[in-house]
Amino acid sequence: MNLIILSYLGYAILALIAYLVIAPIPKLLYYKIKFGSAVDIYYFPIIGLIGQIIIDLIFRKDAFYSQKRYVLKNNKLKLHISNDLKGGVHFSLVDPKLKKLVFFDQESFKKMEGMPFADTFMDQGLLFQNGKSWHTSRQMLTKHFTYQDLLVMVETLKQECKKLQLQDGPIDILTLLKQLTSTTITKAFFGSENNDVSDLGVEVNKNMEKMMLFFLNPLIVLRCFALKLNKTTTPSFLLSSGEKAFLRELQAQKQRISSQIDNGIKKIKENQTLQDNILTTMCKEIINNNITKEEAIHQYFTLLIAGIDSTSHVVKNFCYALGLYPEVQERLRKEIQSQVQQFDDLRPQQLSQFKLLDNFINESYRHYTAVPSLFNRVALKDIQLGEFTIQKGQSMDLNMMMSHFDPSIFENPLKFDIDRWNSPLLDPYSFNPFSAGPRNCIGQHLATLEMKTLLVYLILNYKLELNSGKIILGLANIFLSIEKYQQIIMSSNPYFLILHHQYEQALQLLVSDDYETLVTKSLVQQHLGQYDDAFSTLDKAIQLSSDRSEAYYRKGLINFVIGKIQQAKLDLQKSLELNPNHKETQQQLLKCELELKNTNQPAQEKVTQQLKQIPKNSEADRTDCYSASGKLMYRWYQTDLKVGIEIHHALPNSADLKYQFEKQKLQLSFPIGQGNNFELDLELFDEIIPETSKAKVGLNSIEIIMDKKDKTLNWGALQKKVEQQQQIHIVEQAAYPSSSKKKKDWSKIDKEIEEDINKHKEEYGEDPLNSLFQQIYQNGDDNTKKAMIKSMQGSRGTVLSTNWDEVKTKDYESKDRPSPPKGQEYKTLG
Numbered sequence: 001m002n003l004i005i006l007s008y009l010g011y012a013i014l015a016l017i018a019y020l021v022i023a024p025i026p027k028l029l030y031y032k033i034k035f036g037s038a039v040d041i042y043y044f045p046i047i048g049l050i051g052q053i054i055i056d057l058i059f060r061k062d063a064f065y066s067q068k069r070y071v072l073k074n075n076k077l078k079l080h081i082s083n084d085l086k087g088g089v090h091f092s093l094v095d096p097k098l099k100k101l102v103f104f105d106q107e108s109f110k111k112m113e114g115m116p117f118a119d120t121f122m123d124q125g126l127l128f129q130n131g132k133s134w135h136t137s138r139q140m141l142t143k144h145f146t147y148q149d150l151l152v153m154v155e156t157l158k159q160e161c162k163k164l165q166l167q168d169g170p171i172d173i174l175t176l177l178k179q180l181t182s183t184t185i186t187k188a189f190f191g192s193e194n195n196d197v198s199d200l201g202v203e204v205n206k207n208m209e210k211m212m213l214f215f216l217n218p219l220i221v222l223r224c225f226a227l228k229l230n231k232t233t234t235p236s237f238l239l240s241s242g243e244k245a246f247l248r249e250l251q252a253q254k255q256r257i258s259s260q261i262d263n264g265i266k267k268i269k270e271n272q273t274l275q276d277n278i279l280t281t282m283c284k285e286i287i288n289n290n291i292t293k294e295e296a297i298h299q300y301f302t303l304l305i306a307g308i309d310s311t312s313h314v315v316k317n318f319c320y321a322l323g324l325y326p327e328v329q330e331r332l333r334k335e336i337q338s339q340v341q342q343f344d345d346l347r348p349q350q351l352s353q354f355k356l357l358d359n360f361i362n363e364s365y366r367h368y369t370a371v372p373s374l375f376n377r378v379a380l381k382d383i384q385l386g387e388f389t390i391q392k393g394q395s396m397d398l399n400m401m402m403s404h405f406d407p408s409i410f411e412n413p414l415k416f417d418i419d420r421w422n423s424p425l426l427d428p429y430s431f432n433p434f435s436a437g438p439r440n441c442i443g444q445h446l447a448t449l450e451m452k453t454l455l456v457y458l459i460l461n462y463k464l465e466l467n468s469g470k471i472i473l474g475l476a477n478i479f480l481s482i483e484k485y486q487q488i489i490m491s492s493n494p495y496f497l498i499l500h501h502q503y504e505q506a507l508q509l510l511v512s513d514d515y516e517t518l519v520t521k522s523l524v525q526q527h528l529g530q531y532d533d534a535f536s537t538l539d540k541a542i543q544l545s546s547d548r549s550e551a552y553y554r555k556g557l558i559n560f561v562i563g564k565i566q567q568a569k570l571d572l573q574k575s576l577e578l579n580p581n582h583k584e585t586q587q588q589l590l591k592c593e594l595e596l597k598n599t600n601q602p603a604q605e606k607v608t609q610q611l612k613q614i615p616k617n618s619e620a621d622r623t624d625c626y627s628a629s630g631k632l633m634y635r636w637y638q639t640d641l642k643v644g645i646e647i648h649h650a651l652p653n654s655a656d657l658k659y660q661f662e663k664q665k666l667q668l669s670f671p672i673g674q675g676n677n678f679e680l681d682l683e684l685f686d687e688i689i690p691e692t693s694k695a696k697v698g699l700n701s702i703e704i705i706m707d708k709k710d711k712t713l714n715w716g717a718l719q720k721k722v723e724q725q726q727q728i729h730i731v732e733q734a735a736y737p738s739s740s741k742k743k744k745d746w747s748k749i750d751k752e753i754e755e756d757i758n759k760h761k762e763e764y765g766e767d768p769l770n771s772l773f774q775q776i777y778q779n780g781d782d783n784t785k786k787a788m789i790k791s792m793q794g795s796r797g798t799v800l801s802t803n804w805d806e807v808k809t810k811d812y813e814s815k816d817r818p819s820p821p822k823g824q825e826y827k828t829l830g
């Protein structure tokens, strides 16, 4: 008997399966034959479109690989039809015109509820409510979600960003984002001051994630669909122990919300003043019997669930895109840095002023479509959508993913291109990340402020890179949270470190060899006093792009700082030729000109007091040594362990460097051209360890590093006795061309300049030359200013005049151009 029942049961199951497998096929064919290319059909036994998603996820590592290509393959596609779980068909609306009809029709469709146990915590919330109750709730909540009102949240958001425990290295950004988004929504709901529930959002989210994992058990899924066991009425013996634990925790969390509501109601009844937050609104509505306490609790869970997953996955996708497209990351950084130097300075209003950032956000929404299709809608009656009839009870989704890859709307849609957003959208219903119409996302402004604040924080403070491997793009929550998805590598942003004067650390991050990085690296090296390294870095940059002005400009600045004013002038002139309108270069050139005029600078490089300013972060003091003529030949420095000597000379062949270390002696020589030799023979201040001491030839310098024998001794000088100090044996190279024949006493001139600057410190300010220039410029009338600019620009920095009557008729570009210094000629760059 039992066997007979069992076999009947078996036949019934087989018949059901056969129905589910076979029944959809003729229906699908009917639509295809009737509508031709306006319709595409997809069949996968029983599970329909879910089957395609699983296959794409496994074989393409992108759950929406096929969906992205539907419109690419068929540009007439309006409706995509697949088999559903009940042997019927499911519609995915692709054509924006069809979607628009549904966005604005509240009467003909209802949202299909999808969460197990939703009746215990969220089916009375906004997301799943329908009809009148939805309307009341929406009206009640809307006032808390306007953009203007939410701007006050930005300060809280900034604090929350700073609390994120981001450290350099690989991080699980998604988990951190979920913490941040759940805290934000909890604060928006209960008020930012309420510390009793500050952890509630994180707790609820953890519990919800456990619940989502139930979906991975096919038996539970089948049971949910077959017996509609997503209701509290489910007999407890049918629940797994995990499900029971989930419900227990949920109950405890509901209890906490309930006490907050009780508390709020009590305070209102006692006429206490309350913060204007969602909780207060709910309490008032409960007192007025417009809603129940259970409904208010459901609204909290709804906002939390709708807001955490969406926002955190969207921002995680942003981070992924930033890692994948470093050049985009760099462009965004520049845009943000042009308006905000430090994250603390960020003002709420600025968040709507980042054009590139907006473009990036839109493109990431489009390309990674975090909400690939809206919640399924079920037709409440037979309804006509364009040429298609949807029958009562049939289900549909408003497919975002397919529209986002429509080449007639987004040219070359598979390409990630933030600049496409410079032109307006052709159809407003082809791109609706927050849906459209009266049921659009109520939290979109909160999400936008949250995402932008976070992006500004991340981009300003960190450089984001991808860990090895490829991200798996899947359905948010269900697939991604269980995949060990691509981690993001954070490294402190070098620009941020530079702003905070952490040059050593910044240098370690500036490793790539592109032009921008090299130029930035030279700046850091300059700050560290590594002038030769900075020059070689800039030379590398110039080799990469000799038509760009920045590297020449930086060379000019460094040469100026180390007192090579003539060379600085040449570099700046080159820079100005390449970028004639660059104001800073023009000013710097004027400074050079003034400096040269001021000191009647002739042949050799003047050593300004700036050279002796030791950068804060350099590990050792440097002392400059001059040849008899005052020309800087080498400097020496010491740390506890070492004594170093830097000789500023580019030696093409390192084998030409001859040196010998002895206990307390250094001998060194190398050729300096035209048959001349540079020779050092030093009786050192104290003993060194000759075996471990070294000499090395760099691009622009020669460096000697000697190990001190007595590590505790601070050397008072480089050589043993001052009177014994060695005369540098050198035949001076030909002097730099100059009109001046007078020999200079450089130490005297230095002293004079220093005294003069000290005397006029108040007038000149911290940067005397700049102030001097500014004084002349600012105090000058319009003609003086015009004269200064015309003479400097026209002559490429070789003439500075304040006399407009003299300058206005001059043609410095050709006939009135002064002769170049002897031995040099003007060359056009390019």
Ligand code: HEM
Pocket: 126, 127, 128, 138, 185, 302, 303, 304, 306, 307, 308, 310, 311, 314, 370, 371, 374, 375, 376, 433, 434, 435, 438, 439, 440, 441, 442, 443, 444, 446, 447
């Ligand atoms: C980037 C982040 C977000 C995205 C992409 C997003 C997207 C969406 C979309 C597409 C819908 C329409 C769903 C449908 O009709 O089937 C929606 C609805 C909704 N969203 Fe968001 N959302 C985001 C953030 C948030 C946040 C932060 C909150 C809450 C604070 C929130 C609360 C809601 C609610 C309550 C609804 C239902 C509105 C209604 O039916 O009246 N969302 N969201």
